[in-house]
Structures are given as structure tokens and as C-alpha cells.
Amino acid sequence: MMNPPSDERSHGDPPPDSSEERVHFRRTFLRVMSVQLAALLLLGWLQFRYTH
Amino acid sequence: MHWLNWAIVIAYLIYVVFDGIRLSKGTKGIEGYFLANRSLPWWAVGLSVMATQLSAVTMIGTTGQGATDGLRFVQFYFGLPIAMVILGVTLVPFLHGAKVFTAYEFLEQRFDAKTRSLTAFLFLLSRGMSCGAIIAAPAVVFSAIFGWPLSWCVALIGIPTVLYTMIGGVQAVTWADVKQIFIIVGSLASIVIVLLVKLPVSTDTALRIAGSVGRMQTFDFSFNLTETYTFWSGVLGGTFLMLSYFGTDQSQVQRYLTARSVPEARSSLLMSAYWKIPLQAMILLIGVLVFVFYLFQAPPLLWNPAHERTVKAADPVAYATLESRYTEALSARRQAAMAVGTSSDAPTPAAGAPDALDAFRATDAAVTSVRGEALASAARLTGESSRDVNYIMPRFVLDQLPLGLAGFFIASVIAAAMSSIAAELNSLSTSTVIDFYRRWVKPEGSDEHFLTVSKAATAVWGIFACVVATFAGTLGSLIEVVNRFGSFFYGSILGVFLLAMIPRARGRGAFIGLLTGMGAVAAVNFGAPQVSFLWHNVVGAFVVVVVGLLISGPAGPAPQVARAQ
Helix, strand or coil: CCCCCCCCCCCCCCCCCCHHHHHHHHHHHHHHHHHHHHHHHHHHHHHHHHCC | CCHHHHHHHHHHHHHHHHHHHHHHHHCCCHHHHHHHHHCECHHHHHHHHHHHHCCHHHHHHHHHHHHHHCCHHHHHHCCHHHHHHHHHHCHHHHHHHCCCCCHHHHHHHHCCHHHHHHHHHHHHHHHHHHHHHHHHHHHHHHHHHHCCCHHHHHHHHHHHHHHHHHHHHHHHHHHHHHHHHHHHHHHHHHHHHHHHHHCCCCHHHHHHHHHHCCCCCCCCCCCCCCCCCCHHHHHHHHHHHHHHHHHHCHHHHHHHHCECCHHHHHHHHHHHHHHHHHHHHHHHHHHHHHHHHHHHCCCCCCCCHHHHHHHHHHCHHHHHHHHHHHHHHHHHHHHHHHHHHHHHHCCCHHHHHHHHHHHHHHHHHHHHHHHHHHHHHHHHHHCCCCCCHHHHHHHHHHHHCCCCHHHHHHHHHHHHHHHHHHHHHHHHHHHHHHHHHHHHHCCCCCHHHHHHHHHHHHHHHHHHHHHHHHCCCCCHHHHHHHHHHHHHHHHHHHHHHHHHCCCCCCHHHHHHHHHHHHHHHHHHHHHCCCCCCHHHHHHHHHHHHHHHHHHHCCCCCCCCCCCCC
16 A cells, blocks of 8 residues: 655656547637637726726 | 525535535545545536635635725636646646545655655645635634624534535535535626616616726736736736646645546646636626625725724714714715716717716725725724725625525535535545555555544544634734745645656655745745745746756656556
């Protein structure tokens, strides 16, 4: 149960991504950023319209 | 408060505890108790992450901040979507793939035991205290508003949370979070509807009035290191803070370690990336609308009822004089606000609007000035901070919301507090048992033994948090010291995790880098105290990576792969 004592260990390599997963993630990234951009534009418009 | 409102609050508390006990059936061993056997769907984990971030402070403090300061606080979250995406491709696959219980366990796999123990210890220290502060924030407000002893309010929030977290483990925490986020969002949405119905002017006019005194200003593009909420501190400092929080803080890491797979863990984090900024903007906007509402409805001179009573009792005549001046100033402001509404609704609104807005600004400044005198008296007489932002929303809810909705809001504040406290208790217990008890005290033991110890650890941390919350008033300075100390190592711990992803980094470099990073942040904090804390995380992470790589030396042959366990 115990971790063996050591000073230098593995790189904790992540499981490799499939190309399908990479494409899925890239699409999700673009969607997230689009939603954030839309939210920021809306907040910017509110500031522009109502701050005098 | 009406008995029906209390009935809603009590029904909610009973339901949460019984639901937690019902869900404890899935927790036979520590893998189930701490990680739900890594079986939870992404949407449940994602909602749990969001619920954990929405604490009672968000419900009562952030709405109050919206009322007094407007929308600009939302800039604090600009780095969150960026951080979530970065974590999705970097730390999440490492941590989920390493099949660990805690983020710090991964550091032993990658570096060494002392780096793991130090980071876990720093986590326990800061989160143990902050858990008490999370209970204390709403408890102090409830105590002042309902006139109850603080210990009762702490018990009302703390005991049910400790019970369902201790009995049900992460299963109960996550599924309770899912229900709690719907209660929280439902309550906020109902307040928006009530506000829109009750405002005597159109929404457009309301926003125009709010905008005239800066409440609609979101963006501040000035590059000022001493200003906490600017676009740049949000995007740069905020990204590092969110990377630290979601990537290295066990209370968050444990959420996505319960997901079925790496893609599901990523998706759960991206849910927050989608919703955090719009949700936070909505919460602040509620505060802005509450500000406009109280332009047409007389607000109290002091929002904190306990302070109001103290100031009134100390010198009733002086208070009556102050109140009379306040009423006059409010009346003038109300008329000026009405004039803005009339000029905005006129066929040619632009013609008279600027003068009306200037008049409104002047009357608003007069109201602020009278209130400033009352706040100064409250601070002098009570010896406490007179900042009463946290009392605006509860007073609005109790005075203005229809029967039933006030109880729903109080239940949602308790739900918000519970979701944050439960996640912290669960993660404190996990780190105590996995990083210290099983690692150093009793490496060999049955699953049943570790499960019993885990439940006991949850109870002990829960009692500790309740004690800290009960003595929050007297421990105020201590909590502040711990929080300040927390900002010393948040970015530095992130630096260690970043080092973990660089192949040539070694354990010695990580440990010395961590100590140097904390020292560098302390130097910035004491040498240049005017620098906003958001930049501390950038400094800490940067110093750890640079020093860690220098000490690790040039790239050598890759170390032998030897996964723990």
C-alpha cells in the first residue's frame, strides 16, 4: 500500500491521447473560447451603452 | 422570519442529511469513499466543481459587492476558462492517469516523499483554517440578522454538512452538490424575476442609472499592479491563480479524480469554463439591480442590524439626527433617480439625460457621505470592521421577497456553504489519511480500517472547522495570517506541478524550488505590499520553475519508471 521511498521517479506520463480525442478537445476549446468571447462582448456592450 | 420560510430551510437540511446517508451504500472501501470508484459521469463532476466554487460568500458577499462596486469584480474570473483549457491538456491527464488519491501523492511518484509531504502539509494548514472561515462567513451574518448566538448558526450549517460528508463520502458530496447547484441557481433566478417586477422603472433606465455611478463598468484596461481587479490581473494573475486552485488544490483535484476517464474529467472542468463568467456576471448584476431597487425604496442607514442597534443605543439623539439627514438625502436621490427615468423615457431622451444624471450623481454622493459617518460610528463603537456589504442581500431577501422565497434563499445560502465545506472536509480527510496516516503511520492495513480512519478524520476536521468558525471573531487576525500565508505558497505549489511535467526536473530541484518560491513571494509581499495578491501566484510559479530547473541541472538520461503502488 505504501509508496516505495525514492528520490527520483517516473515522469508520471499521462495516458496518450488518440487523434480522435485531440480533435474533440480542439473543438471544445474553440467552443469554450467562443462562448467566453461572446460573454465579454456582451459585458463590453453593456459598459459602452450604460457607463457615462 | 415566517414559519413557512423556516419549514423550507428545515426540510432542506433534513433532506440533505438523509440523502447523504442513502448514498453511503456505494462506499464500501476507501476507493469508493474518496473517489467513488472513479465512476462518476462528467456532468455530475462538472456541477460539483461549480457548486464547490459557489460558497455562501458568493451568494451574500458577491451580490453585495455588485450593489456597492458594480460588475468589475467579474474580471477576477477572466483567467478561469484559459486555466481550465490548459489543465485539460496538461495536469488532468497526468493526475487522472497516475491513479492517485491526492495530487500530492503524484508528486511522490514524480519526485520524492518530502516534496509530497510538504505540499500536503501546506494544503492541510490553509484549507483547515479556510474551512472554518467558509462556515463563519454566513454564520456571522445569520447571527446578526436573526439575533442568535454565533455557535447556533455555526451548528446549523456545520453539523448537517459534517454528518453527510462523514457518512456518505465523495458520493454523497458530489450528488448533494448536483442538487445544491440547482437550488442556488433557482434561488438567484427567482430573485432576478422579483427585482424586475418590483423595479418602478424599465430595465433600460435601471441600467442607465446604475451606469451613471460606475456600476456597469466591467473592464479596466489599466496595467496597474496595485489594483486587484483589472483586465490584465484577471487574465494573467487570474490564470495562474485558477491553475493553482484547480490543478493543485486537493479540494478541486479530488472532484475530477472521481470521473470515469480522462476525457470525462476534462469535460467536467470545461463545464466551469463555459458557465463561470456568465454566472458570476449574473450574480453581480443582481447586486446592481438591488442597488437600483433601493434608490426607490428607503434602505437602512446601516445594513448590519447588530451594528445598527449598537450605534442607536450608544447615542439615540445623535443617531436620530443622522437618520434624519439620511432620509433627506435619500429623498433627494430618489427624486433625481425618477428624473433620470423620466428623461430616459422621453421621446428625445438624450436632450435632458446628462443633466439628470449629473444631479443623480451628486445626490448619490450625499447619501454615501452620510452613510460614511454612520459606518465610522459603528466601527468606533463596536471595534469591528463596519463594512456591511454582506448584509445587503439577506436584508433585501427578508424584507422584500414573497413568502416562501425568503426561506428558499436562506436554504440556498446554506446549500452554497455546505457544498464548499463538504468538498473541503472530504479533501482534508483524504490528504490526512492518504498522505500522512497511510504513508507514514500505518502503511499496511485493511480497507475497513482505512475507511473507519477516513470517517473519523472527516469528523475531526469538521469539528475543527466549526471551532474555528465559532471563534472567528477572536481568531480574525489568525485567519488573516493563515490566508496571507496561503497566498505565499499557492503559486509555488503550482510551480512544483509544472516542474513535474518537465522531464529533466528532479526531486531536489522541486523541493528547493518550492522553498525558494515561497520565500520570493514573501519578499514581494513584505517588500512591495501594494502589489495585488493575484500577482503573487505568477511570481511563485515562475521562481519555482526557474530555480527547480537550475538545481536539477542539465538534461540527463530519463529516470527509471517506477510507479508507486
